[in-house]
Structure formats: C-alpha cells, structure tokens
Amino acid sequence: MKSEDRRVVVTGLGVVAPNGHGLKEFERALRAGTSGIRKIAALEELNFRCQVAGVPQNIPEKATQYFSDEDLLAMNQAMIYGAMAAIDAWRDAGFKVPERNSDEIFWDTGCVLGSGLSGMDTIGDVLVPKINAGKVRRMGSTLVEQTMASAISAKLSGLLALGNQVTSNSSACNTGTEAIQDAFLRIRFGLAERMLAGGAESSSVYVWGGFDAMRVLNGESNDQPTKASRPMSHSAGGFIPGSGGGVLMLESLDSAQQRGARIYAELLSAVVNCGGQRQGGSMTAPNSASVQRCIRGAVAAAKIAPEEIDAINGHLTATMGDLIEVNNWAQALECGPGKLPMISSTKSMIGHCLGAAGSIEAVAAVLELDRGFVHGSINCEDLHPELESFADNIVQKTRDEEISVIAKSSFGFGDVNGCLIFRKWRE
Amino acid sequence: MSDEIFEKVIELVGPFSKDKEALKNATENSSFLKDLQMSSSRLVDVVLAIEDTFGIEVGDDEADKILTVGSAVSLIRAKQAAAA
Numbered sequence: 001m002k003s004e005d006r007r008v009v010v011t012g013l014g015v016v017a018p019n020g021h022g023l024k025e026f027e028r029a030l031r032a033g034t035s036g037i038r039k040i041a042a043l044e045e046l047n048f049r050c051q052v053a054g055v056p057q058n059i060p061e062k063a064t065q066y067f068s069d070e071d072l073l074a075m076n077q078a079m080i081y082g083a084m085a086a087i088d089a090w091r092d093a094g095f096k097v098p099e100r101n102s103d104e105i106f107w108d109t110g111c112v113l114g115s116g117l118s119g120m121d122t123i124g125d126v127l128v129p130k131i132n133a134g135k136v137r138r139m140g141s142t143l144v145e146q147t148m149a150s151a152i153s154a155k156l157s158g159l160l161a162l163g164n165q166v167t168s169n170s171s172a173c174n175t176g177t178e179a180i181q182d183a184f185l186r187i188r189f190g191l192a193e194r195m196l197a198g199g200a201e202s203s204s205v206y207v208w209g210g211f212d213a214m215r216v217l218n219g220e221s222n223d224q225p226t227k228a229s230r231p232m233s234h235s236a237g238g239f240i241p242g243s244g245g246g247v248l249m250l251e252s253l254d255s256a257q258q259r260g261a262r263i264y265a266e267l268l269s270a271v272v273n274c275g276g277q278r279q280g281g282s283m284t285a286p287n288s289a290s291v292q293r294c295i296r297g298a299v300a301a302a303k304i305a306p307e308e309i310d311a312i313n314g315h316l317t318a319t320m321g322d323l324i325e326v327n328n329w330a331q332a333l334e335c336g337p338g339k340l341p342m343i344s345s346t347k348s349m350i351g352h353c354l355g356a357a358g359s360i361e362a363v364a365a366v367l368e369l370d371r372g373f374v375h376g377s378i379n380c381e382d383l384h385p386e387l388e389s390f391a392d393n394i395v396q397k398t399r400d401e402e403i404s405v406i407a408k409s410s411f412g413f414g415d416v417n418g419c420l421i422f423r424k425w426r427e
Numbered sequence: 428m429s430d431e432i433f434e435k436v437i438e439l440v441g442p443f444s445k446d447k448e449a450l451k452n453a454t455e456n457s458s459f460l461k462d463l464q465m466s467s468s469r470l471v472d473v474v475l476a477i478e479d480t481f482g483i484e485v486g487d488d489e490a491d492k493i494l495t496v497g498s499a500v501s502l503i504r505a506k507q508a509a510a511a
C-alpha cells in the first residue's frame with residue numbers, strides 16, 4: 001500500500017463554542033438555530049462600533065474540572081478553549097487523560113492546534129502594561145509560554161503526553177481548517193497514527209479591536225445580539241467576532257479499526273492554497289480563481305464527482321464575500337443555480353471564531369454527517385437579492401436528512417483558502 | 428516566629444506545586460523542584476511572592492540560592508533581621 005492510500009478517519013470531536021460546549025449542547029443549538037451572540041459590556045465601555053460577540057459560557061468554572069490550579073496559572077483563554085476541546089475529543093475517541101506522574105508517552109499521537117492572533121489577552125492585560133511601567137521583573141515566569149505562537153499545542157502536549165509532532169499553525173481565518181489539513185497529511189503519509197487537529201481563539205478586545213477599526217464588523221445590531229450575525233442576508237453589514245475552540249481527533253483507519261474505535265466520518269481530502277494576492281485577490285479579498293482551484297482540488301483528491309457533495313458548510317461570514325463565495329462554489333462544482341448542494345453558515349449562530357472557525361465548523365459538519373441533519377443558517381430571511389437564484393439551496397431551517405458527503409471551506413487574510421471533504425463512515 | 432515564616436512560605440508555594448501531598452508533609456529540607464514538584468521556571472514566581480509578602484527585595488544571586496523551603500525561610504529571616 002502506498003502511503004498516499006492510507007485512509008484517515010475522524011474518531012473524536014471536541015467543541016467549546018459560544019452556543020454550546022460539548023457535542024450534546026452544540027448539536028442541540030445547531031439544530032434549534034440557537035445564537036451564541038451576546039451583548040459584551042467591555043465592548044460598549046471601550047466604544048467599539050460592534051458591541052456584541054460570541055463567547056463560550058461558564059468557562060472559568062468548567063476549566064477547574066479540566067485543569068489543576070497549577071496549570072491554570074499559566075493558561076490564557078485560547079489555551080483553555082483549545083485544551084478543553086482537545087481533551088473532550090481525546091476522551092470522545094476513547095482515551096483517558098494520563099496521570100501527570102505517568103511516564104507513558106503517546107509516540108504515535110501529535111497535535112496541530114493553531115490560532116489567528118496568539119495570546120492577545122495575556123499581551124494586552126499583563127505584558128504590555130508591566131513592561132511599559134518598567135516592571136519587567138514583576139511579570140513572573142508565565143508570559144512566554146502563554147504568548148509564544150505555539151502556546152496552545154505546547155500546553156496540550158504536557159497534558160496528554162503527546163510524543164509525535166506538536167505544533168501550532170496560523171493562517172488567519174483558515175487556521176482551523178489548515179490545522180486539519182496538516183494533521184491529515186501527517187497521518188496519510190504514515191508519520192503519525194493519531195493527530196488532534198483544530199484551533200482556538202480568545203475572547204479578547206485586543207483580538208477584536210483591529211477588525212472593528214477596519215469597519216468589517218457589524219455595528220448596527222448592538223441591541224439585537226442574536227440577530228447580529230447575518231450571513232447571506234440583504235442586511236448583512238459585517239461579521240460578528242466569536243471565540244472558542246474546536247478539535248478533531250484524526251486517526252489512520254488501520255489504528256481506528258485495530259482498537260475498535262467508533263468512526264464518525266472519513267476525511268477524504270484536505271486542500272489548502274493561496275491566491276497570491278493577484279487576479280483580484282488581496283490581503284483581505286479572495287482571488288476567486290484560487291478559491292475555485294482549491295475546491296476543485298479537494299473534489300479531485302477526494303475521488304468523488306462534484307454532484308456527490310450533499311452539503312456545504314461555508315465560510316460565509318456576513319460580508320460581501322458571501323456573494324463571491326456562493327458563486328465560487330457554483331462555478332467550482334459546475335452546477336447552475338438550483339443544483340448547488342445545500343449550503344449554510346455556522347457563523348450565523350456563533351459569529352466568526354477566526355482561528356477557531358474552521359475547526360468548530362468542521363465539528364458541526366461531522367456531526368451533521370453522523371447524526372443526519374443539515375443545520376439552518378439563521379438571520380437570512382431577507383436573502384440577498386443576488387443569491388435569490390440559490391434560495392432553494394440555502395438552508396434556513398434545519399433539515400433532518402441523511403447526508404453522505406459534506407464540504408467545509410475557510411478563507412483567510414493573506415488570500416488563503418482551505419477545503420475539507422468528509423464522507424459519512426462506510427467500509 | 429520561624430514557624431510562622433515557614434507556614435507562609437508553604438502557603439506561597441502552594442499554587443505552584445504539582446504534588447499537594449508532598450506540600451502537606453513539607454519540611455525545611457524539602458526541595459521546591461524535586462520534592463514539591465514545581466517547574467523550575469516557577470521559582471521566579473515564588474521569589475516575587477516572597478518579596479511582596481515579606482516586603483523585602485531579593486537579588487538575582489540570592490534568588491538563585493532559594494532551592495529548598497529552608498533556604499527561603501533563612502533568607503527571609505536574615506533580611507528581616509538586617510532591616511530591624
């Protein structure tokens with residue numbers, strides 16, 4: 001068997017999302033169209049245009065059930081979100097969190113856990129104020145491990161005794177999807193048997209401020225938080241910032257079958273590329289040719305026909321990019337309006353979780369495959385007129401429907417793209 | 428007096444120790460790293476906590492010698508005696 005033929009499956013899922021922590025809560029929220037967007041007092045106090053956001057709930061209380069006090073001394077929000085999601089995925093895959101004093105190391109298991117902006121809460125709350133006050137000596141020992149780009153994966157390796165590659169990737173809003181791609185390839189090429197893959201992003205004004213300043217956030221719905229994230233709607237006025245973590249346990253089919261693991265889905269293909277900021281692409285806008293190339297590449301690598309795709313979990317943030325994206329899907333899959341697979345936006349409920357977006361949404365996509373539903377995309381009753389011809393394909397109310405193949409895409413600053421294709425598990 | 432300082436040092440080390448049992452049974456001879464299972468980087472935080480709690484300043488050279496509970500207690504006692 002050539003290494004490229006090694007099949008990669010999903011055997012565990014973990015999610016810490018603004019509208020639910022854990023698979024049960026998250027599935028219920030997705031099915032019901034429950035928004036996790038809330039008014040955030042700090043955003044109002046600090047004069048943000050957008051004063052609502054998606055923040056996972058009750059995390060400080062829950063974190064004490066996952067981590068020791070000693071661990072928590074040096075874990076900022078993104079590290080907590082990422083590690084909670086990873087530990088949930090690890091347990092969901094049938095593993096126990098190892099004892100700290102055990103010397104067993106999981107040589108065949110690694111992780112790729114990234115973020116868009118790393119350690120911003122630590123940098124904003126501690127590092128900058130202390131240094132500017134001339135108190136560098138008073139900062140304590142925990143700053144580097146919380147602000148280094150690999151903070152999330154580095155912490156996790158110690159919690160779970162991971163012995164394979166342990167790293168953090170970053171590709172803006174494509175980070176979570178890219179992490180899954182990186183992990184997928186590592187297993188496919190026989191370099192690991194299991195990889196925890198995903199991303200996390202903190203709920204920090206220092207993460208969100210730059211986007212607010214760019215005027216890419218919706219500042220018009222501050223009094224109606226649950227209506228604020230409006231992908232594909234005529235009234236879409238920018239995205240709503242979100243936060244949290246999502247992690248998939250990817251595993252070689254051989255390993256999963258040998259240990260009798262429950263298999264959610266097969267990851268048929270994972271492709272990333274970049275539009276080179278040419279042909280209409282820029283730091284912040286996609287080169288449509290490269291987006292289509294990415295999707296086509298994923299379809300080809302999955303060895304499926306485009307019409308086998310039943311559903312798309314889009315990037316769909318609630319900017320003008322939505323129109324471009326839907327049309328790119330139609331062109332890449334060579335299907336006219338009416339023939340597009342069912343498409344919806346998880347961001348309509350949780351906002352744009354940036355570096356965590358791709359992996360939280362991938363958890364949603366795998367749940368949809370496994371449980372037989374396609375969640376509705378809320379807040380697009382007033383569908384954008386330019387998307388009217390796709391009205392039948394845009395899922396507004398959750399459909400209970402067995403689906404076999406789902407595609408997940410993400411796009412990020414830097415003109416980067418990612419596309420994953422999952423198939424419901426079958427031998 | 429020395430008991431009071433000892434108890435306070437144990438309390439300050441508490442959050443950083445990964446072995447709470449060892450902490451309960453700690454003596455002046457207990458080493459922070461080996462016996463109380465602290466990460467070596469956290470010695471910095473213990474020194475900061477000692478400075479704040481006892482109102483003393485600990486130089487870098489002095490800090491390097493704080494490796495056991497007893498060495499911390501002795502340093503604190505010496506500093507307090509010098510200030511008195």
